[in-house]
Amino acid sequence: MKSLNKFLKDILKGSKPAIARAITIVENDSDYTLLKKLFRSSGKAYYVGITGPPGAGKSTLVNAIAKLLLKKKKRIGIIAVDPTSPFSGGALLGDRVRMTDLALNKNVFIRSMASRGSLGGLAQKTKDVALVLDAAGMDYILIETIGVGQVELDIAQVCDTTAVVGAVPGWSYPIIKTIATTGDGVDQVVVRIEEHRRYLTRSGKLESARKERLFSRINELIEERIRADLHKRLTTQPGLKKIIDDIYNRRRNPFDVAEKILRNSGFVF
Amino acid sequence: MDKKIRVLVAKPGLDGHDRGAKVVAAALRDAGMEVIYTGLHQSPEAIVEAAIQEDVDVIGLSILSGAHMTIFPKVLELLKKKRAQRIIVVGGGIIPADDMKKLEKKGVKKLFGPGTPTTEIIKWLKENVKTGKKRVKVQKKRRRK
Ligand SMILES: Nc1nc2c(ncn2[C@@H]2O[C@H](COP(=O)(O)OP(=O)(O)OP(=O)(O)O)[C@@H](O)[C@H]2O)c(=O)[nH]1
Ligand SMILES: [Mg+2]
Numbered sequence: 001m002k003s004l005n006k007f008l009k010d011i012l013k014g015s016k017p018a019i020a021r022a023i024t025i026v027e028n029d030s031d032y033t034l035l036k037k038l039f040r041s042s043g044k045a046y047y048v049g050i051t052g053p054p055g056a057g058k059s060t061l062v063n064a065i066a067k068l069l070l071k072k073k074k075r076i077g078i079i080a081v082d083p084t085s086p087f088s089g090g091a092l093l094g095d096r097v098r099m100t101d102l103a104l105n106k107n108v109f110i111r112s113m114a115s116r117g118s119l120g121g122l123a124q125k126t127k128d129v130a131l132v133l134d135a136a137g138m139d140y141i142l143i144e145t146i147g148v149g150q151v152e153l154d155i156a157q158v159c160d161t162t163a164v165v166g167a168v169p170g171w172s173y174p175i176i177k178t179i180a181t182t183g184d185g186v187d188q189v190v191v192r193i194e195e196h197r198r199y200l201t202r203s204g205k206l207e208s209a210r211k212e213r214l215f216s217r218i219n220e221l222i223e224e225r226i227r228a229d230l231h232k233r234l235t236t237q238p239g240l241k242k243i244i245d246d247i248y249n250r251r252r253n254p255f256d257v258a259e260k261i262l263r264n265s266g267f268v269f
Numbered sequence: 270m271d272k273k274i275r276v277l278v279a280k281p282g283l284d285g286h287d288r289g290a291k292v293v294a295a296a297l298r299d300a301g302m303e304v305i306y307t308g309l310h311q312s313p314e315a316i317v318e319a320a321i322q323e324d325v326d327v328i329g330l331s332i333l334s335g336a337h338m339t340i341f342p343k344v345l346e347l348l349k350k351k352r353a354q355r356i357i358v359v360g361g362g363i364i365p366a367d368d369m370k371k372l373e374k375k376g377v378k379k380l381f382g383p384g385t386p387t388t389e390i391i392k393w394l395k396e397n398v399k400t401g402k403k404r405v406k407v408q409k410k411r412r413r414k
Contacts, residue, residue, distance in 0.1 A: 020324040090298035097308035103315040
């Protein structure tokens with residue numbers, strides 16, 4: 001049986017079974033032990049988001065972009081997020097169908113992910129999964145998510161460059177015509193991604209955007225913990241049913257009750 | 270969080286019908302599973318590689334082309350070679366009873382004949398698939414040392 005150190009070493013040297021297992025762990029576990037260890041080795045990958053409405057051709061484009069990057073001797077991690085059915089909690093993850101060209105390439109790692117609880121098109125855990133791939137030495141991480149309307153902004157917050165696939169009225173960013181099935185125009189997409197990367201790097205915007213993201217990450221982690229703690233305090237509040245009844249009958253009010261719980265929590269004084 | 274059963278559904282072989290596989294995939298999703306559908310004409314190598322990267326608990330193969338006696342053993346052999354035997358293999362399709370017995374002896378965990386109701390497949394999977402939860406926990410325990 002493997003020790004944690006051996007496991008970490010395997011991930012860092014890019015062993016696929018180790019990466020796969022690590023992703024399962026960060027996806028299912030609320031424990032950050034592994035991510036803490038991997039963080040130090042992350043930050044080298046360039047994150048590209050591919051978003052757009054269902055069926056717009058995202059996976060086909062991801063496949064075509066990855067094939068081009070492979071020619072440049074890059075290692076590529078792909079995260080393909082599909083929605084979890086709110087009714088059953090299950091998910092049908094079908095993006096691999098368009099990526100069969102890459103299935104056996106040793107420089108590509110593809111992981112399908114269900115959005116699970118998160119509201120937007122981007123799974124809450126996507127960042128953690130990307131961190132694993134980043135630490136494992138991927139040069140590019142391509143993240144495919146369904147994005148309609150506002151949701152595409154979600155992925156833009158995680159990625160250095162985001163491409164929106166499909167017709168977007170009023171879109172003021174470079175529009176590149178591609179036929180992803182034949183590869184036409186895909187080289188232009190890669191050129192633009194690299195131009196964008198150079199621009200971000202030179203102007204210092206890459207660094208500041210990444211720092212901002214790290215700030216948000218800390219904020220999220222704090223909020224997540226506080227929210228979970230407060231939720232637990234509320235649900236395990238002695239006499240909760242009575243309190244709710246009292247509020248219902250207007251003998252108490254929700255504001256005072258909330259304040260009391262907050263004060264007792266030690267988070268608010 | 271409860272670990273979801275992850276299933277890879279593939280349709281290896283040369284014939285071009287994946288309706289059955291898609292129906293099963295959708296039914297498994299509706300039963301709360303995370304189903305990775307990889308599509309038609311997958312080679313055993315591609316199936317096993319995808320199963321490893323996706324860290325699935327089960328591979329489900331739909332085979333109608335009569336190539337079951339080569340494809341199932343090949344998938345099992347590759348899983349063994351890659352030390353991924355924890356992934357169980359099940360299948361469906363038109364498979365003569367004799368062959369079914371042989372394949373189950375070789376290590377295919379379960380074969381469903383044509384027309385098996387999806388409810389039966391779901392029930393079997395829920396009863397027989399150990400999700401990775403245990404493995405994940407073991408990992409955690411070790412980490413604390
Ligand atoms: N003609 C043409 N067809 C395309 C192009 N890109 C994708 N397609 C086709 O459009 C269909 C959907 O493509 P996908 O790549 O699966 O689209 P997607 O956005 O990933 O779909 P979901 O993940 O289901 O939301 C497929 O049949 C593709 O072959 C393109 O540039 N030109
Ligand atoms: Mg897709």
